[in-house]
Amino acid sequence: MLKNILAIQMSSVIGNYEANCKKVSDLISNFYSNHCKDIKRPDIIFLPEVWTLGWYTDCFKDLAKKNEDAVGFLSEIARKYDVNIIGGSYIRIEKKSDILDDIIYKNSCPVINRKGELCAFYDKIHLYSPDGEAKAVKSGNTPLIVNVEGLKIGLSICYDIRFPELFRSYMTDKNMPDMLVNLSAWPKTRRIQYDAMAKSRAVENQSYFLALSQTGLIKDDVYNSGCSLLAAPLGETLAILDEDEGFIFETIDTGIVESIRADYPNLENRKVNDFGFYPEYVCIAENKAGAFVC
Numbered sequence: 120m121l122k123n124i125l126a127i128q129m130s131s132v133i134g135n136y137e138a139n140c141k142k143v144s145d146l147i148s149n150f151y152s153n154h155c156k157d158i159k160r161p162d163i164i165f166l167p168e169v170w171t172l173g174w175y176t177d178c179f180k181d182l183a184k185k186n187e188d189a190v191g192f193l194s195e196i197a198r199k200y201d202v203n204i205i206g207g208s209y210i211r212i213e214k215k216s217d218i219l220d221d222i223i224y225k226n227s228c229p230v231i232n233r234k235g236e237l238c239a240f241y242d243k244i245h246l247y248s249p250d251g252e253a254k255a256v257k258s259g260n261t262p263l264i265v266n267v268e269g270l271k272i273g274l275s276i277c278y279d280i281r282f283p284e285l286f287r288s289y290m291t292d293k294n295m296p297d298m299l300v301n302l303s304a305w306p307k308t309r310r311i312q313y314d315a316m317a318k319s320r321a322v323e324n325q326s327y328f329l330a331l332s333q334t335g336l337i338k339d340d341v342y343n344s345g346c347s348l349l350a351a352p353l354g355e356t357l358a359i360l361d362e363d364e365g366f367i368f369e370t371i372d373t374g375i376v377e378s379i380r381a382d383y384p385n386l387e388n389r390k391v392n393d394f395g396f397y398p399e400y401v402c403i404a405e406n407k408a409g410a411f412v413c
Contacts, residue, residue, distance in 0.1 A: 128360050131304075169333075205230055226256050264400045276301070297371065317330035322353065345361065
């Protein structure tokens, strides 16, 4: 199974949802106009964490209403370009009842199919307490495997990457992913760690690993790292960006994953198989005659 992925590295304008939507639209439009050939088009577009508002936890609750239409915005892009979207994340308002104060906020990744339909959310499980995220939003508790037209993907957001048991839990599921993804707004000061963990998660789990970060200024003298990368199942870097806005456009080959796991049965030889996480599984079938059906 071959799937073409497009990962967009961008710099968000803090607190300005409209400007960030325009930036996403422009970056994707530029790709399709200047870099995309009809014979090779993206099957899935990935965006980074909190692209809607930027990484500034103090503004998450106050500005959450501004980014409520993130799913609608991404759905329009999915329909326009006939592409699946794993939409980074946005600050999602979850109203539990009609009581005004009975509202919680989550750092959520929407999964949208080619028709523009919302198929699932992944809610960030590990929240970064030193920077106030754990006070601003509520954590999720369920990992998510998304089967996008035959490519099985295990999702994570930013700080999740530091907890290998999350990714190991994906590998204990009967729907074992071919690809793991971390969508982040990762700090420039810890870039070396991010690179090392992305490659380690790839090697440990014999999986492709996409580490997609925002880039650019956050506030004062604090920057996102950029330098997003795609690692192969044996750890080699297939693509890496610098600190400028840009994209990774690569083909994922599930046959390579299957071959490596057959030749080196590391996952079969594990002694521990319960890591306390139990993934949800969602399957997105391509809506074309004779194509993959879940």
